[in-house]
Amino acid sequence: MTAPITVRVQRDDFDLAAEVAALTCGRADIGAIVSFSGLCRDEAGALNALELEHYPGMADAEISRICHEAVERFGLQAATAIHRFGRIEPGKNIVLVVTASPHRQAAFDGANFIMDFLKTAAPFWKKEHRADGSAGEWVSAKDADDAARDRWTLES
Amino acid sequence: MSTVNLIYFSWVRERIGKGEETLELPADVVTIGDLLAHLKTLGAEYESALEHQNVIRAAINQEHVDHGDPIAGAREIALFPPMTGG
Numbered sequence: 001m002t003a004p005i006t007v008r009v010q011r012d013d014f015d016l017a018a019e020v021a022a023l024t025c026g027r028a029d030i031g032a033i034v035s036f037s038g039l040c041r042d043e044a045g046a047l048n049a050l051e052l053e054h055y056p057g058m059a060d061a062e063i064s065r066i067c068h069e070a071v072e073r074f075g076l077q078a079a080t081a082i083h084r085f086g087r088i089e090p091g092k093n094i095v096l097v098v099t100a101s102p103h104r105q106a107a108f109d110g111a112n113f114i115m116d117f118l119k120t121a122a123p124f125w126k127k128e129h130r131a132d133g134s135a136g137e138w139v140s141a142k143d144a145d146d147a148a149r150d151r152w153t154l155e156s
Numbered sequence: 157m158s159t160v161n162l163i164y165f166s167w168v169r170e171r172i173g174k175g176e177e178t179l180e181l182p183a184d185v186v187t188i189g190d191l192l193a194h195l196k197t198l199g200a201e202y203e204s205a206l207e208h209q210n211v212i213r214a215a216i217n218q219e220h221v222d223h224g225d226p227i228a229g230a231r232e233i234a235l236f237p238p239m240t241g242g
Contacts, residue, residue: 038242052241053165053166054241055163055165055215055218055234055236057218058215058218058219058234059241061218061219062220083241083242094241094242095241095242115242118241118242119239119240119241119242120238120239121220121239122239122241122242123165123215123236123239123241124239124240124241124242125165125236125237125239125240125241126240126241127166138166138167138237138240139240140238140240141237141238141239141240145242
């Protein structure tokens with residue numbers, strides 16, 4: 001059976017429990033589910049919100065490509081990735097990744113892999129809205145995120 | 157000459173002052189690197205946006221490409237900073 005992959009790029013929030021339920025519905029072969037949720041931080045009160053810009057079409061395509069690669073590489077039984085765009089306030093969801101596999105390690109690794117590549121290759125950009133009303137900056141890409149992605153290449 | 161649709165995102169879009177445009181490109185614009193060099197001749201806003209040329213990322217027809225890659229056959233070329241999603 002081909003592992004079902006669900007990818008959505010949307011303005012609306014998502015429901016972690018509902019996404020896990022949809023992924024496991026009617027299946028008895030899954031032994032491990034790992035989920036990762038990325039949330040907007042308030043940066044100790046300095047941040048009012050993040051504005052998430054994205055490249056429509058390519059954002060979906062790139063996340064799909066990453067999920068397919070993860071399914072292939074780790075033998076996942078299913079994968080779901082949802083990324084929001086638009087204005088997101090502290091405490092609210094930005095991204096969700098859910099992976100399923102017969103045993104835990106593949107699900108952990110698969111979710112980690114998807115997030116590492118999503119952060120560096122999926123076309124999204126964050127802009128800050130600051131609480132003091134000053135002009136918000138575009139968030140800078142981090143070398144640590146490139147390093148996290150590159151370890152998957154070095155290991156293989 | 158070839159006609160191409162250009163799309164800009166994040167601070168590249170803000171500095172150029174528009175999200176997209178259609179341009180006629182001279183025949184000697186062969187690669188993404190050539191395109192960036194050409195755009196920088198079009199005005200101060202392009203120079204500002206593309207000043208640090210090596211950090212600019214590009215996609216052709218919605219797939220990532222390198223600066224040395226050819227733009228032949230491109231319908232849509234996107235230019236943007238390193239991505240910060242997730």
